[in-house]
Amino acid sequence: MPRGSTELYTDWNPSQIILSSSETDYLDQLIPLLQNAQTQTQVGPLIHALNHVSADRDAAIERICNNNHQEFVNSVQQLQSVREGTVSLTSEIMELSRSIEASTEKLAEQKKALVDSRGVRQNIDDTTQALKDCLEVLRLANQVHALLGEKNHYAALRALDELQNVHLREVTRYKIAEMIERSVPATQRLIAEAVMTDLNTWLYRIRETSQFLGEVAFYHTDLRRERQKERAEQDPRFTTARLNSSLELVADEVEEFDVLHNDEVQVNFSPLFECLHIHDALGQTDKFRADYAATRRRQKDLLIPQTLNLQDDELNSLSSLLEGIAGFAIIEKATMAKTENFRAQSDVDELWDSMCQSAITLLSNALRTIESDDKLLKIKGIIALFIQTMDGWGYSVTSLDSLLLALFDKYSSLLKKRFSDDFEEVVTSDDYMPMPINNAEEYTKVLSVSWYTPPADEASDPEDLEYPYHLPFSQMYPLVCIDIRNFIQQMYLFSDDHFRHTATIDRMIKEGLDELLREKVIRILLAGLKSQYPGQIVQILTNLDYFEQACSDLEEFLVSVRSSSSAAGPISLHATTSFKEAKTEAERRVFELVNSKIDDLIETAEYDWLSTYVPDQVSLYMQELTRYLANIMSSVLLGLPYEIKHMIYQTALEHIAENLLQLPLDPEVQRISHQAAAAYILDVGHLSGFVGSLDEDDRPETVIPAVEELKQNTDLMGLAAEGRGEEFFDQSITTGRFPMVDKIKGAELLEKVQAKGAGMGGLGGVGGAGLGMGLNSMMGSGGMGDDGHAKKASTTLGDFRSRFGDFGRRT
Known part of the structure; x- marks a missing residue:
């Protein structure tokens, strides 16, 4: 028996039909069987089952009939009717089975057609969805290029990232996904190149703006200088506070000023941030950092000119150079502050040091032609403004301080x-x-x-x-x-x-x-x-x-x-x-001139030491000498300070006294007549009188001893002329009248001066006898020679000098 029939027979239970509550249930149970493709082969078993059912019913009826014949007969009749109905029903069932079979074939054909149509429709739906997905991918790809054309680089990169990581994953089974996937790196390069182009444009504008930025920074620093000066004038505590000191910075907080964002200049770092972000998203941060550093180094080189002209009065070349360097360095500091780990401190310091060294070299070469200290002061002012500005931004200014020191040396x-x-x-x-x-x-x-x-x-x-x-x-x-x-x-x-x-x-x-x-x-x-x-x-x-x-x-x-x-x-x-x-x-030179004049005047003194008459007036040379002293005191020395004037005057009088005293003590003068002594005493008296007639303001006390010594020597000469020379050897008289007379010189004068009445041939008379007796009595020898001279006078005088020289020096 076929497997399908066995399964059908095995699964089908005749009691299900018998136990059905209605014909509808019966038919409902038959319909699935009839719809089955194997129904036709199972109709025979169905009939057999129906016959079995019928036999069972007949047996039941017979039992019933045996119990109740009439009822049995009635039942038989009814059964007969049922049988007839069953046969009729069986015919109908058979007819229905054939009809169902025909419908089933038709239905199968329709179902096949339906299944086929559903497959086509599914394919159409799948194709439509695939087209939609591919179109979305294409739309996003086109959107990336559109955003790139609009210079919306970050949005383009985000769209490309979404396309690559989301939408392309949905269409990986399509060829277009592979094509677009291959184009993603090229698109990324386009974005990177586009953003770098914008960054280069920004860098160019920044380079062009650097000088103006530096000018604004210098102007702001100059304003801070003025405010600090005003504070120092108002509050002494700010006197020692320099610009950029803690005290100055705290005091100036109320005057906040952003050099990068103000009414004069606006520096927008968005292109840099966008470029940095895009390269970070592309995983090219290191490459971008290196490229940016190289670009800034090239811009630094373009910033420094080949030569520097310092000949113009306004020093525009120097101002432009330092303003450009300042703006460049400020941008670097701002970049470091606004980014993280993008610009290395060493790179920024290297650029700063390089610019400073270049500027210093240019300045040093240009300074050789400067010969004006005023211009050097202007140069220093510009450099100082530059130093103070950059010191406020935290840059090292040591090398610039050294430049100022060299500038000061030249200044x-x-x-x-x-x-x-x-x-x-x-x-x-x-x-x-x-x-x-x-x-x-x-x-x-x-x-x-x-x-x-x-x-x-x-x-x-x-x-x-x-x-x-x-x-x-x-x-x-x-x-x-x-x-x-x-x-x-x-x-x-x-x-x-x-x-x-x-x-x-x-x-x-x-x-x-x-x-x-x-x-x-x-x-x-x-x-x-x-x-x-x-x-x-x-x-x-x-x-x-x-x-x-x-x-x-x-x-x-x-x-x-x-x-x-x-x-x-x-x-x-x-x-x-x-x-x-x-x-x-x-x-000393004044002394020389005065003394030279004095010497000249004294040299004109023509004393006849053996003169036999007494003059009635002072010598011309002495008159000229006192007149000269009066003139230099009232005119030449008038403007000198008191001490100097009196010192010169004292020295002049001491020189006069010394020279005048040397006149009678000259070794060539052997004898002095009392008339010549009187003339000499007259002249010295005139000099002493001149000094005494001076005002107290013009007559220093120190000149008195110099003139007094000379006067005492002349007094001794007068005493000798009177024949009283021996009184000089009386200690009591000498101490009182001649304390300033040197003993040796006094003895020489006594020896030379003749007393009144003495002859010209010898000492004679009272004076000569007295001197001889005095010397003889003091030296233990004496006497007169045949020529009328003291025969041992020279020896006696030498012995006197030997014995009393030390006493004279002490006196």
């Missing part, structure tokens, strides 16, 4: 050269005359510019002075003082704004003043001492004295104005000592 050299010429012109063109003052305004101005203190007896109010008024020094003194003040002021101008080597300025000022004063004032004044005109020498001496005093005041002034807060202690100028030495040299 100080030019300044010294200019003032050297000024000093030399002032000193060499001086008239060496006391400076005339025409009004109170001129007097006040001289007092304000020089270190001159008026005498205590001078009117305190300039209006009370009588004009024209003559100051003791010549006009070179205040002019040199003005130059000194200007030199100090202009040297300290270099320390304004920014200069950390303030101690160097203090040192250079001291050295520069020493050099200028010693080389251009003292040297020229010393050269002027060669003049034979005493008035010029005296004026030089006066000027030197006031310069010496000015140097002392100048040392205190330098201490008060020095810029180095760390320096302490006094300042000592070598010029002070040099002026003192030069003053001594000038005094």
